[in-house]
Amino acid sequence: MNILVLGSGGREHALAWKIAQSPLVEKVYIASGNGGSSEVGENLPIDPNDHTAVIAAVKERDIELVVVGPDDLLAGGIVDALHAENILAFGPTKAAAEVEWSKAYAKGIMKEAGIPTAASETFTDFDSAVAYVKEQTLPIVVKASGLALGKGVTIAYTHQEAEDALKECFVDAKFGTSGNEVVIEEFMSGLEFSTHAICAGTKALMFPSSQDHKRIFDNDEGPNTGGMGVVAPLAQVSSEVMDQVRDEIVLPLLSALEKKGRPFSGLLYPGIMLTTDGPKVIEFNARFGDPETQAYMRLLDSDIVPVLLASAKGDLKDVFLSWGTDSVACVSMASGGYPGSYEKGKVITGLTDAEEGSVVVFHAGTKRDRDDILTNGGRVLNVTATGETLSMALDAAYAGVKKISFEGAQYRSDIGQKAL
Ligand SMILES: Nc1ncnc2c1ncn2[C@@H]1O[C@H](COP(=O)(O)OP(=O)(O)O)[C@@H](O)[C@H]1O
Ligand SMILES: [Mg+2]
Structure with missing residues (x-):
């Protein structure tokens, strides 16, 4: 079958990379993709927010499944628009995705369902x-x-x-x-981590724990970014805690959404604080994380396509995810000045050399210009590596990072230090 991935970041390159490995897949399209995704599939120069253009592309190219990356597409109702044309889509409807696009809605449903989260009030x-x-x-x-x-x-x-x-x-x-609308909530302290679950109705297939690094500079200093690096799984998060996340957070949310007539199909990504009272929800996202996905796709041993398809059809029976026992590290490389203003169009060198051993480089803000790969965004590359231990994965990822250069490149040198 042919599959279309919507989005143009590192998350979408990683998804397209994993999907392309499936024996079920003939061709992956990415709209609009980046300089890396065009190596695993074909980039389509269409705006993924343009429902008419997406639907036309699906029909022209005999695409059987659309996998939605970014949150704003879900909030814009892309899945509803595809369903209206009888096109299979991986991702929640606009109504189910409200758990992400309205923190007030998420707090309300968590309160009703008794899901552990910070005490809060909502104001208008x-x-x-x-x-x-x-x-x-x-x-x-x-x-x-x-x-x-x-x-x-x-x-x-x-x-x-x-x-x-x-x-x-x-x-x-x-x-x-x-x-x-503003949510004011209690401050929670503890270890922050996240996970993902591929869901359909009241069923969920859980991913391992992971930890992102949001600030631009080492030691969690400077402004927030889209994410500067990820490690997974976290040794500090026991399997008992992960069972609690599934049984006290993910499954009760799915049941509550189904009862409200908004069954959730797609990817649920809770941000969690591991407090002294156990895991509590910081927020829900309704799509794959970026850069979490770049790390997770490296740990996933099994074919993702049957699971994406089953979720899109609303029934996860007979499908599974199988996770490797390695650790994974992902280090983001960003343009100079990011997350403030930055220049584009810098030539990137060392990409082929970097992909040695377990290293795979996923592109984010890049574009191809004849034989060159140029920077084309704030976050430019995600250098991922696996290893038997987290420190081996980190060493390998940083060895990859050091082989890559472009003018102004910046990256954090302390990814994974807290997890170690
Ligand atoms: N109640 C809370 N207590 C402590 N820290 C919090 C709390 N809510 C959010 N944070 C911190 O703020 C970050 C961003 O909050 P989040 O709700 O995830 O919003 P978003 O990802 O949409 O910006 C979290 O990753 C966490 O570090
Ligand atoms: Mg968050």
């Missing part, structure tokens, strides 16, 4: 939110409810900081309509 106006915050102990967490490119959350250590964050949402409209 500045004055009552400020009045509430003044009564709360510090630190306190202020979250724009809607999608905000990972920039909508403030951990406030003073009441003034909390008020400033509320002003950004309600008064300055810094996040557009995403800040018209």
Whole structure:
């Protein structure tokens, strides 16, 4: 069969890479892809947000399954649009994806279903939110409810900081309509990790634990990014904790969504805080993580395509995921200046040399220009490697990173240190 992956980041290159290995697959298309995805499939120069263009591409190329990468596509109802044309899609409907695109909705359904998460209140106006915050102990967490490119959350250590964050949402409209509703929640401390589950209805196939690194600089300093590196699995997260995540978080959410007439098919990605009271939800995402996927695809031994198809059809019976016993590390390389402004079009060298041993390089913001690969975005490459131990995986990934160069390249040198 032919499969279309929507998106153009490292996540989509990694998915296309894994899908292309399936004996069930003839051809992978990526819309719009990047300089790496065109090595495992064919990039289609269409805007994945343009439902009409996507549907036309699916019909023209005899595509049997569409796999949706980015969150904004799900929130824009791409899966509903494909279903209306009887096209199989991996990913939740707009209604089911509301657990990601509305943190207020997610908090509401978690409260109803008794899913462990930070205590919270939701507000739709500045004055009552400020009045509430003044009564709360510090630190306190202020979250724009809607999608905000990972920039909508403030951990406030003073009441003034909390008020400033509320002003950004309600008064300055810094996040557009995403800040018209705000969740104010209790600060949780503990070990932060995440996982993924491929779901359909009330069933879930769990991935191992993983840990992202959101800040641009070492020691978790500097502004937030899309993610600068991932390690998996985490030795600190026991199989008992992972069972709790499945039984107390993932499965109850799926049941609650089904009861509401919004059955969830696709990828559920909870962010978790491992507190002294056990794992609690920080947030739900309704799609594959980036760069978590780049790491996970390296650990997945079994064919992903039957599972994607089964989820898209709404029934996971007779399919499975089988995970290798290695550890994996993924180090992101970014353009100079990222996550602020940066230049594009820098020539990347050393890519072939870097892919030695267990190293696989997934492209993010790159494009092909004849024989050159040029930078074309903030996060440029994800260098992944596996190893018998996490430290072996990290050594291999960093050996790969050191062989690659482009003007202004930056990467964190401490990925995985906390996990070690
Ligand atoms: N209640 C909380 N307590 C402590 N830290 C939190 C809390 N909520 C969020 N955070 C921190 O803020 C980050 C971003 O919050 P999250 O809800 O995941 O929003 P998003 O990923 O949409 O920006 C989390 O990864 C976590 O480090
Ligand atoms: Mg998050």
